[in-house]
Amino acid sequence: MAADSVLITGGARGLGEALVRAFHAAGWRVAVSDIDGEAAQALAQGLDPSGETALGLALDVRQAAQFEAARDAVLARWGSVEALVNNAVVTRARPVLEIDPDEFSAVVEVNLRGTFIGCQVFGRLFKASGYGRIVNIASLAGQNGGTATGAHYAASKGGIITLTKVFARDLGPAGVAVTAIAPGPLDSPAVHELVPPAQLAALVETIPVRQLGDTAFIARTAVHLAGRDAAFANGAVWDANGGLFMR
Numbered sequence: 001m002a003a004d005s006v007l008i009t010g011g012a013r014g015l016g017e018a019l020v021r022a023f024h025a026a027g028w029r030v031a032v033s034d035i036d037g038e039a040a041q042a043l044a045q046g047l048d049p050s051g052e053t054a055l056g057l058a059l060d061v062r063q064a065a066q067f068e069a070a071r072d073a074v075l076a077r078w079g080s081v082e083a084l085v086n087n088a089v090v091t092r093a094r095p096v097l098e099i100d101p102d103e104f105s106a107v108v109e110v111n112l113r114g115t116f117i118g119c120q121v122f123g124r125l126f127k128a129s130g131y132g133r134i135v136n137i138a139s140l141a142g143q144n145g146g147t148a149t150g151a152h153y154a155a156s157k158g159g160i161i162t163l164t165k166v167f168a169r170d171l172g173p174a175g176v177a178v179t180a181i182a183p184g185p186l187d188s189p190a191v192h193e194l195v196p197p198a199q200l201a202a203l204v205e206t207i208p209v210r211q212l213g214d215t216a217f218i219a220r221t222a223v224h225l226a227g228r229d230a231a232f233a234n235g236a237v238w239d240a241n242g243g244l245f246m247r
C-alpha cells in the first residue's frame with residue numbers, strides 16, 4: 001500500500017516544522033503549506049529534493065478557495081490525501097481591555113475561521129471517501145484563558161476545541177476521526193519571541209515539570225492521532241502541559 005498523505009498548515013516554522021519532520025520521518029507523504037509559500041517550498045525541498053514525498057505549497061488558511069486548490073494539488077501529486085493538520089496561527093499578547101476589535105477579528109480569522117474552513121474542505125473529501133483524520137492544534141490557552149497570550153488567541157483556541165467536537169460528531173460515522181492537541185507553552189520560536197527571558201524563567205517555575213514542552217513530542221502525538229488505528233480517539237482533546245492544567 002502507498003504511504004498516506006497529509007497536509008499541514010502553517011508548516012514552515014515552529015511546531016509546524018516539527019509536524020512536517022515527524023510525519024515525514026514516520027513515512028508519510030507530506031504537503032507543507034504556509035502563507036509563506038517560499039519557506040514551505042524550501043522546507044519540502046530540503047526533506048526530499050525529488051518531490052516524491054514532500055511538496056511545498058502557498059496556502060493562506062483564511063481563503064476557502066486556497067484550501068481547495070491546495071487539496072487539489074495534493075490529490076494531483078499523490079492521488080489521495082488521508083490527513084489534515086490545522087496548525088497555522090497568529091499569536092498575539094495584549095491585555096484584554098486594550099485589544100482593538102479589528103485585531104480580535106484578525107486573530108480569530110486565521111486561527112478559528114482557518115481551522116473551520118480546513119475541517120470543512122477536507123471533511124467533505126474525507127466523508128465522501130469514507131476515511132480521514134483531522135488533527136487540530138488547539139492550546140492550553142483555549143482551556144484556561146491563557147498564560148502568556150491574549151484573549152483573541154485564547155478565545156480562538158477555545159473555539160477550535162469546540163469545533164473539534166462538532167466535526168468529530170458529524171464525521172465520525174463516515175470513518176473520519178477529528179481530534180485536537182492542547183499544548184502548554186512550548187520551547188519554540190514564538191514563545192521566545194513573545195515572552196522576555198526573565199518572564200519566561202518565571203513562567204517555567206509555575207509548570208510542575210519545570211520545563212517548556214518539546215515540539216517534537218507534540219508532533220509525534222499528532223502522527224499518533226492521525227494513524228489508521230486512531231478511530232477511537234475521535235473527539236479527543238489531548239492535553240500536554242506539564243501538569244499546568246489538569247482535568
Ligand SMILES: NC(=O)c1ccc[n+]([C@@H]2O[C@H](COP(=O)([O-])OP(=O)(O)OC[C@H]3O[C@@H](n4cnc5c(N)ncnc54)[C@H](O)[C@@H]3O)[C@@H](O)[C@H]2O)c1
Nearest residue numbers: 010013014015035060061087088089137139185186188190
Ligand atoms: N508555541 C507554543 O508554545 C504553543 C503552545 C500551544 C499551542 N501552540 C499552537 O501550535 C501551533 C503552532 O504554533 P507556533 O508557536 O509554532 O507558531 P509560529 O507563529 O511559530 O508559526 C505559525 C506559522 O503559521 C503561519 N501562518 C500565519 N498566518 C497564516 C495564514 N493565514 N495561513 C497559513 N499560514 C499562516 C506562519 O507563517 C508560521 O509559519 C499553533 O496552532 C499554536 O496555537 C503553540
